[in-house]
Amino acid sequence: MSPQATEQRPSTPVPVPTPTTLNGHTAPVHANGATKIEKRTRTAASELHLPEHNRINPSPSVYQPRYQDLLSNVDNFAIIESTLREGEQFANAFFDTETKLKIARALDEFGVEYIELVSPAASEQSRLDVVAITQLGLKAKILTHIRCHMDDARLAVETGVDGVDVVIGTSSYLRQFSHGKDMTYIIKTATEVIEFIKSKGLEVRFSTEDSFRSDLVDLLQVYKAMDKIGVDRVGIADTVGCANPRQVYELVRTLRGVVSCDIETHFHNDTGCAIANAYAALEAGATHVDTSVLGIGERNGITPLGGFCARMYVANRDYVLSKYKMEKLRDIENLVAEAVQIQVPFNNYITGYCAFTHKAGIHAKAILNNPSTYEILKPEDFGMTRYVSIGHRLTGWNAVKSRVEQLGLALNDEQVKAITNQIKLLADVKPMGIEEVDVLLAHFHREVSRQGVEGQKREGVLQAAAQAAALLEEQRRSSTDLTPQN
Secondary structure, X not given: OXXXXXXXXXXXXOOOOOOOOOOOOOOOOOOOOXXXXXXXXXXXXXXOOOOHHHOEOOOOOOOOOOEOOOOOOOOOOEEEEOOOOHHHHOOOOOOOHHHHHHHHHHHHHHOOOEEEEOOOOOOHHHHHHHHHHHOOOOOOEXXXXXXXXXXXXXXXXXXXXXXXXXXXXXXXXXXXHOOOOOHHHHHHHHHHHHHHHHHOOOEEEEEEEOXXXXXHHHHHHHHHHHHHOXXXXXXXXXXXXXXXXXXXXXXXXXXXXXXXXXXXXXEEOOOOOHHHHHHHHHHHOOOEEEEEHHHOOOOOOEOEHHHHHHHHHHHXXXXXXXXXXXXXXXXXXXXXXXXXXXXXXXXXXXXXXXXXXXXXXXXHHHHHHOHHHOOOOOHHHHOOOOEEOOOXXXXXXXXXXXXXXXXXXXXXXXXXXXXXXXXXXXXXXXXXXXXXXXXXXXXXXXXXXXXXXXXXXXXHHHHHHHHHHHHHHHHHHHOOOOOOOO
């Protein structure tokens, strides 16, 4: 079975689908050309004529903080999509050139601002692939990720990329057991590498590795030195996934007071905080977030593109929909899932099989009346539709009534309640697929119609419901075609 996410579910007149169908520092101007955060926030707040320290956030989302942090970039950020860099470190990943080109084009069409690629120093084919992608003429800026080493930098600047991401470990673990260098060496080497890349007219980011297990004094020292020589972004990386949102907020907020350049963030998901950490980082003043499709990467991967977009959609729906073509997310995830030979998880953000499936009777009734009662994401914004499951013992008569109306069957409320009870009885033995439910409803409608006036009385209704259930059971036992006969 090919690893596919839920197929796009075509809209129907009612929410239930047919059987074939199944979310004190002045911020700088960002690299993506966005306006200054502080200026925009002050302007919006001043319109409310409130004191600067106590202005209500004018965001249309009730899920935004009531009081806007002046440094927050929740509605002014850029995505650095790292499926073709971090994603290549996923256990199953092997992207040939053709697949890389497909993924790059898909991400560009989706609307990400940056696409990060494997270092050209990794292998000769990696170098050739970087060159090939830079020649596609994409709207997204193309970056490559290298070690803090002049040999890597020389290779990178010759590939045609728009920018180079430089990284070196700063935690005591990495300094002792990986590269073995001290902070003096790190700052000196990073300065040489960054100045060389800048001399070629390329965008450049400097990031520490294992930032959250690094000494704060060391971190701020190296970031301040890189900011001084004109780096476009500094990056913090939760390389082992140990950070929590509060720690992230505090570090980014501290860093925001030290550097004037943009701040990129990279969060691993070993302890399940990658999305929350990315959001906290933006609240504290970060400007760029690294993602990968389905979150694939080293070990448990990093912030997933879909999950991050879902989180940001809740914060500011209009902003997210204006930047990214969310209806293309499912196709991108299917493309990557197939390439790395995995299934899209049933509970995947937005595109998972169960993302917009409703089962409990109370839920179904409310969803049919107003989908916002149990949905914070609108499926239609993502090219998806909701599915109300009714072939189970938790079903409610309102959900069954909706299906009856969709099938064009003339049944009153008492009749619908009677057949709902039969669905529950049958489902106590074995859950029913939508096809079986439709057969049962068709049998019941035929029996009620056959009885005429008697079929409108309670006794007749119950008899018709029992007869319909018996007919379905007989078909189940004989394993015949469940298509109802006229």
